[in-house]
Amino acid sequence: MSTDKEDLDIDDESPVAEEFAADSPAEAAKTNLSKRRTIDNLLEERRLQKQLSDYDFDL
Secondary structure (H helix, E strand, O other), X not given: OOOOOOOOOOOOOOXXXXXXXXXXXXXXXXXXXXXXXXXXXXXXXXXXXXXXXXXXXXX
């Protein structure tokens, strides 16, 4: 992912823009929260897998 901030141009006439405009703010927030939780779970799983692989089992 890029750390540079870029200006995004939004085409208001596209059918995708109309679809998102029809969503209520609460529904969009719920979808965003669900996506964020999924990402957090994947990152946590990756972190735990890395800890497990780094663990020395031959104590």
